[in-house]
Structure formats: structure tokens, C-alpha cells
Amino acid sequence: MKPRDRRALLWGLIVIAGASVALRGVPAAVRGVRALRERTTEQVETLARVEDVVMRGPLVRDSMALTFQAIVALAPDLVDGEGSADAQASLSGLVSLAANRSALKVVRVDPLPDSAAGPFHRVTLHAELEGDMSGIASLLGTLETHAPLLTISAVSWETPDPVPHPRMSEVLHVAMDVSGYYLPRSK
Amino acid sequence: MLGLSVGSATVAAALVEGTSLHWAGAATYSELTDLSEVIARLAGEAGKPVKRVRVGLARDVVQVRTVRPAPPLKARDVTRYVDLEGARLFRKNGAPLVVSGALVTVTKTERALWAAAATEPLLKAIVDGCTQAGMTIEAMAPSAETLPAALDIPLGATEVVVPNGSTTETLSLGVGGVWQSRWTRGLRERTGTWVAALGKANGDSPTVAPAYAAGIRLPALSLLPDGHRAARRRLDRRRFAAIASAGALLWALAGAVYLGRLEATHSRATTLLQAFRGAADSALEARRNLNQGRATLAMIAAARANRSRTLLLLAGLTTALSDSVTLVALQVTADRTVRITGLAPRATQALAQVGRVPDLTDAVFDGAVAHEVVAGVGGRDRFTIVARLVHP
Numbered sequence: 363m364k365p366r367d368r369r370a371l372l373w374g375l376i377v378i379a380g381a382s383v384a385l386r387g388v389p390a391a392v393r394g395v396r397a398l399r400e401r402t403t404e405q406v407e408t409l410a411r412v413e414d415v416v417m418r419g420p421l422v423r424d425s426m427a428l429t430f431q432a433i434v435a436l437a438p439d440l441v442d443g444e445g446s447a448d449a450q451a452s453l454s455g456l457v458s459l460a461a462n463r464s465a466l467k468v469v470r471v472d473p474l475p476d477s478a479a480g481p482f483h484r485v486t487l488h489a490e491l492e493g494d495m496s497g498i499a500s501l502l503g504t505l506e507t508h509a510p511l512l513t514i515s516a517v518s519w520e521t522p523d524p525v526p527h528p529r530m531s532e533v534l535h536v537a538m539d540v541s542g543y544y545l546p547r548s549k
Numbered sequence: 550m551l552g553l554s555v556g557s558a559t560v561a562a563a564l565v566e567g568t569s570l571h572w573a574g575a576a577t578y579s580e581l582t583d584l585s586e587v588i589a590r591l592a593g594e595a596g597k598p599v600k601r602v603r604v605g606l607a608r609d610v611v612q613v614r615t616v617r618p619a620p621p622l623k624a625r626d627v628t629r630y631v632d633l634e635g636a637r638l639f640r641k642n643g644a645p646l647v648v649s650g651a652l653v654t655v656t657k658t659e660r661a662l663w664a665a666a667a668t669e670p671l672l673k674a675i676v677d678g679c680t681q682a683g684m685t686i687e688a689m690a691p692s693a694e695t696l697p698a699a700l701d702i703p704l705g706a707t708e709v710v711v712p713n714g715s716t717t718e719t720l721s722l723g724v725g726g727v728w729q730s731r732w733t734r735g736l737r738e739r740t741g742t743w744v745a746a747l748g749k750a751n752g753d754s755p756t757v758a759p760a761y762a763a764g765i766r767l768p769a770l771s772l773l774p775d776g777h778r779a780a781r782r783r784l785d786r787r788r789f790a791a792i793a794s795a796g797a798l799l800w801a802l803a804g805a806v807y808l809g810r811l812e813a814t815h816s817r818a819t820t821l822l823q824a825f826r827g828a829a830d831s832a833l834e835a836r837r838n839l840n841q842g843r844a845t846l847a848m849i850a851a852a853r854a855n856r857s858r859t860l861l862l863l864a865g866l867t868t869a870l871s872d873s874v875t876l877v878a879l880q881v882t883a884d885r886t887v888r889i890t891g892l893a894p895r896a897t898q899a900l901a902q903v904g905r906v907p908d909l910t911d912a913v914f915d916g917a918v919a920h921e922v923v924a925g926v927g928g929r930d931r932f933t934i935v936a937r938l939v940h941p
Binding site for chain 2: 395398399401402405406408409412413415416418419422423425426429430432433436439480481482499502503506507511512513514515516517518519520521524539541543
């Protein structure tokens with residue numbers, strides 16, 4: 363092999379190697395560096411957030427103590443019961459008692475499904491009653507103004523006879539959904 | 550920078566900085582073998598160590614030719630053309646010649662071929678002298694090309710006359726510089742005056758001026774011998790390679806530093822995250838509990854705020870509706886829609902009254918209003934009104 367041929371061969375190899383580096387090596391290196399930069403940026407941002415969270419830890423714990431005190435203070439607003447059945451029974455008893463005191467006749471009480479609301483569970487029942495307007499007003503006042511905290515999410519009433527006989531007492535059919543909160547015992 | 554002017558028997562040197570003349574000297578020589586030594590001696594006497602030198606060749610040791618208009622050549626082909634035409638353009642006198650050429654713009658539309666030649670032994674002697682003195686030759690060309698730099702020439706002058714001894718050199722100036730030199734016997738009056746810097750030459754300005762001019766202006770021609778040119782090209786290539794290598798190395802170094810910093814930052818952040826893991830988990834748990842607790846309190850507060858709304862609605866309706874209106878049914882759904890069914894002498898009047906209840910909006914009839922006769926009461930409109938209950 364003549365020196366000229368050797369030189370041509372060498373240059374060919376150099377060009378191929380250079381092209382390989384330029385077309386494959388450089389893009390791969392750029393991708394690698396870019397990925398490392400993104401990872402680093404993410405890590406640094408995460409670290410900043412973590413440092414912020416850790417630094418605010420004492421403040422959060424103070425606020426948490428106050429919040430827990432406020433939650434404990436909610437005890438009178440809760441319906442008695444450690445489980446769904448207990449709570450339904452308590453709520454049913456409360457509604458029946460209030461209906462009796464308001465001179466309303468309880469036609470039926472049906473439990474509705476519970477739902478979780480943070481540490482508390484929400485217990486709901488559907489009640490149907492009969493009575494006069496003053497009794498309904500008294501029942502609503504009792505349920506919605508006294509402890510425990512009960513809310514009436516839906517209510518309807520109708521009168522079968524809008525113009526009653528003067529000697530007969532007014533009769534209204536009332537249906538309402540009553541909800542309260544209870545603290546279930548953790549298993 | 551040292552400017553040298555080499556004639557057939559004299560050598561003048563001028564040490565310049567910018568356009569200031571710091572030192573000037575002259576010496577004579579008789580043989581070419583003495584020339585190297587004379588140059589080295591002059592460089593040594595300059596008072597300051599000199600690394601670079603530009604050489605101007607006096608008119609008696611250089612031949613110059615002008616071809617006007619210039620043949621149709623590209624700038625890069627001029628030297629090869631002058632090489633090929635050297636035998637026709639210059640007298641050889643038995644000594645090999647070093648030639649050079651350049652295209653000079655005479656006017657906006659015309660160019661001239663400006664060529665020069667000098668004997669190779671003389672040029673080699675000059676190169677040897679400069680090399681012995683440790684100086685690098687930056688340029689070597691006829692003094693005619695740089696000499697106008699030593700004169701204050703009237704603006705717009707196209708000819709410069711420079712008398713020297715018993716001869717006169719007449720230089721033609723174009724837009725691109727000197728493009729012709731005519732060397733004649735006899736003395737003519739000089740064009741312009743010597744520049745102020747040559748005032749330090751103590752009346753020897755005509756001798757020092759070519760050296761001074763060579764020192765302050767770079768010529769277009771280059772009469773460096775071939776060997777020196779090749780060496781210079783090699784040196785330039787080597788210098789370029791060194792600079793390119795240094796540049797590449799610096800880029801690589803910068804990249805490595807950047808990568809190193811990235812890696813170090815990533816590693817440090819990862820280590821700190823590991824260290825903070827326990828505290829962060831605990832703090833995050835506390836924050837989750839706090840958010841949950843706050844949500845619970847907000848939920849209870851909302852429930853408390855919603856209490857008694859049915860009572861308020863009843864009170865509002867009782868106040869708003871007149872005694873002649875009889876409610877048959879009332880429905881308040883969980884999505885706060887209120888549906889009122891009743892009997893009234895005029896349904897539209899009942900609708901207007903319902904619209905005045907503070908907590909109700911968007912009150913409209915639901916279906917058609919039917920007129921019926923109620924026993925014991927008389928004619929009544931049976932209506933159903935739908936409205937939205939808003940939170941106070």
C-alpha cells in the first residue's frame with residue numbers, strides 16, 4: 363500500500379468517525395445533558411419545596427393543635443353513635459321525639475346511605491309525617507336550631523284538601539331528609 | 550516595531566510605536582555577507598528589544614512594474630501570474646528573483662497590476678540578519694509602496710515626488726494606494742512635507758523616512774523568499790492549530806465544568822432530599838391532617854350556615870303572599886329548587902309576590918295556569934311556581 367493510499371484510507375476513517383460522532387454521539391450527548399439538567403432542576407425545586415415544608419412544620423403543628431381543639435369542641439353537635447346503625451337509631455329517635463313534641467304523627471322513617479365527611483360520617487334519614495302547619499314549623503325550628511347539628515336537605519309538604527272544612531283540623535303530609543354527623547369508632 | 554529600509558549600500562532603521570518615532574539609525578555595507586551583521590547590529594542599537602520588523606526595499610535594489618489596465622485576473626491568481634510573466638516583466642541579471650504582485654484600484658472603474666521583484670540573495674541576507682537578531686519579519690516590500698505614509702500630502706494628490714540624493718522617485722497614487730513608481734535621475738521638488746514624527750530625525754529625514762514608513766504601514770506586496778514563506782505558512786498553520794486546539798480544549802473544559810456542576814448539584818439535592826425524607830414525611834403528614842381538619846370545620850360551618858333556611862323561607866312566603874293565596878304543596882329539594890303549588894285569585898299576582906321573597910330568585914310558572922272553581926270559595930287560578938333558593 364502506497365503512502366498516498368494509506369493517507370486516503372486514514373482520511374476516510376477520520377471522516378467516517380467524525381460523521382458518526384457528529385450525527386450520533388453529539389445528539390446523544392446533548393440529550394443526556396438535557397435530561398440531567400431537567401432532573402437536576404426538578405430535584406432542586408423539590409428540595410426547595412421540602413425545605414419550605416420542613417421549615418413551616420412547627421407552624422403547621424401549632425395550627426393543627428388549634429384545629430383539633432376546634433374539632434373536639436364540635437362534640438355536642440354530633441349525633442350519638444359509634445357506627446352507622448347506632449347513629450341511624452339516634453337520629454330516628456331525635457326526629458320522633460321532636461315530632462311528638464310538635465304534635466306530628468310519624469308515618470314512616472327510612473334510613474338513607476351514609477357518606478364519609480372527613481373524620482365524621484354523615485347519617486341521613488327520610489321521614490314522612492302528618493300534622494298541621496304550626497306543628498311543622500315547630501318541628502323545623504326544633505331540628506334546625508337546637509343541638510345536635512341537624513340539617514334538612516330536602517323538605518316537601520302538601521295538603522290533600524286546600525280548603526278544609528271549618529270543623530275539621532288541617533292535615534299536611536310532610537316528607538323531609540334530615541342529616542346529622544357522627545364520629546365512627548375507628549377499627 | 551522596527552522599520553528597516555535596505556538600499557544597495559545603506560541600511561536605515563527606525564523604532565516606531567504607533568506613529569511615533571523613538572529611535573533611528575543608519576549604516577552602510579559593502580557586501581551581502583555584511584548585510585546580516587549590519588541589520589543585527591542596528592537592531593541591537595535600537596535601545597529596546599525588538600521582536601517584529603517590517604522591511605522596505607529601496608528603489609535601487611528592487612524592480613517595480615505596472616500593468617495598466619490590469620489583466621483580467623482574480624486576486625488569488627496575481628502572484629502566480631507575476632511568477633509566470635516574471636521573465637518578461639523583470640531583468641534577471643543572472644540572479645534568481647523573488648517576485649510579487651497585487652491588484653491596486655486606481656479609480657473606481659480601473660485597476661492596475663502592481664508588481665515588484667528583488668534578487669533572492671539580497672532577500673535571504675535580510676532574512677538571515679533579522680533571524681540572527683531574533684526578529685520576525687512581518688512584511689518585506691518596496692519602500693515605494695509605504696513611503697507616502699511618511700509625508701503630509703495635499704488632499705487629492707495623485708502624484709508624490711520624493712527626491713533622494715541625485716535621483717527622484719515619482720509615485721502615482723490611486724484609490725487603493727501606490728500603483729506606479731518612476732525612478733529618474735535629477736532632483737525635483739518634494740510633494741508635501743515630512744510628517745511631524747520625522748522631526749526627531751535631525752535633518753536626516755530622507756534617509757529615515759523609508760524605514761519609518763515601513764514601520765507604520767503594511768504593504769500589499771510581499772517579497773519574502775519562498776523558503777521563508779513556506780516556513781511562515783507552516784508557522785501560521787501551527788499557530789492556528791494551537792489556537793484551535795486551545796479553543797477546543799477550553800470548550801471541552803467549559804463543558805466538563807458545566808457537567809460537573811450539574812452532577813454535583815443533582816447529587817447534593819438528592820443527598821439532602823434523603824436527609825430530609827423523615828422530617829418531610831412527618832411535616833407533610835401534619836399538613837395533610839391540618840387540611841383535613843380545616844375541611845371538616847369548613848364543612849360543619851357550611852352545614853350550620855345552611856340551617857333554618859326552610860324556616861326563613863316559610864317566614865318569607867307567609868309575609869309575601871296575600872291571605873287570598875292558598876298553598877297546596879311546597880317542595881324544597883336538595884339542589885335548592887323550590888316548587889310552590891297553590892290557588893290564587895290571580896296567578897300572576899302570586900308570581901309577583903313570590904318574586905319579592907328575599908331568598909328566592911328566577912321565579913317562573915311551571916306549566917300552564919288552570920282556572921277552576923273551588924267549592925265555597927269561587928274561581929281560583931291553580932298555579933305551580935318554580936324558583937331557586939339562594940343562600941342569604
